[in-house]
Amino acid sequence: RHRGTDIQTISELAKAKGLGVGIVTTDNLYGATPASFSSHANKRGDTDQIILGQLTSSIDLFLGAGKNTYENYKQTLIDKGYNYQNDLSLLQMNQAKQFGVFESVVATNGSNTSPTLEMLTDYAVNYLEANFPNGYFLMIEGAHIDKRSHSNDIFGMMSYLNSFDKSIEICYDKLQSQSSITMIV
Numbered sequence: 001r002h003r004g005t006d007i008q009t010i011s012e013l014a015k016a017k018g019l020g021v022g023i024v025t026t027d028n029l030y031g032a033t034p035a036s037f038s039s040h041a042n043k044r045g046d047t048d049q050i051i052l053g054q055l056t057s058s059i060d061l062f063l064g065a066g067k068n069t070y071e072n073y074k075q076t077l078i079d080k081g082y083n084y085q086n087d088l089s090l091l092q093m094n095q096a097k098q099f100g101v102f103e104s105v106v107a108t109n110g111s112n113t114s115p116t117l118e119m120l121t122d123y124a125v126n127y128l129e130a131n132f133p134n135g136y137f138l139m140i141e142g143a144h145i146d147k148r149s150h151s152n153d154i155f156g157m158m159s160y161l162n163s164f165d166k167s168i169e170i171c172y173d174k175l176q177s178q179s180s181i182t183m184i185v
Contacts, residue, residue: 006040010137011059020132021059022124025141026105026117026160028066029054033141038062055080060136061127063100063120070101088112088119093130107159117142117160121167125174140167 011021025034030051032044039053051073054062067086070077077084082099085091089112091098100123102114110116121140128136142164149157 009037009040011037011057011139014137015058018134020061020128020136022061022128022136022138023059023064024061024117024120024124024139025064026163027064027141027147028069029062029064029101030066030069031064034062034064034139037139060096060131061098061124063098063124065102065105067101067103070099086113088115088123091123091127093127096131098127107163117163117167118170121170122174125171129174138171140171142167 008016011023014021023029023034023038025031027034029038030047035041035044035050035054038057038059039050041049041053047069051070055073055076062082070084074084077099080097082097083090083092083095084099084101086100086102088100088102091100100120104114105120106114106116108116110119117140124138124140128138142160
């Protein structure tokens with residue numbers, strides 16, 4: 001492919017097959033990894049272009065950080081049919097599209113307004129299982145493992161790594177009773 005050429009994302013492919021799609025991250029939802037699964041942009045720093053792409057995506061569930069930036073798009077997200085919330089307890093299992101964006105996603109001692117990755121993972125699996133019986137694609141990113149490593153914060157990295165490990169365990173425990181699942185880590 002040539003630089004600047006749009007290619008179909010895994011999320012778009014999943015939606016084309018009638019599957020549910022969820023994006024979960026400890027990073028800002030417009031960060032490089034969640035953006036590569038939910039939008040098209042020329043550069044990872046093109047925040048407005050990334051968010052506008054997310055607004056027109058058919059992704060069912062977004063959970064992550066970036067509250068201050070997404071507040072500017074709150075009404076548009078609501079108009080697009082999302083239940084836009086900054087409190088995990090206000091997300092609903094029975095609404096078609098959920099957008100949970102928080103000031104931060106923490107490694108320990110989470111709350112409904114600053115949840116842990118485990119809390120988001122638990123909600124995401126329950127939501128997608130309840131609403132997409134024919135299957136779904138769920139991207140879960142523990143972005144702060146890398147971020148803490150870059151700043152040589154070994155204890156912070158270990159804390160987020162432990163959180164990610166517990167999130168994988170949550171997925172495994174919830175899905176092990178399914179007869180045929182594919183889990184990519």
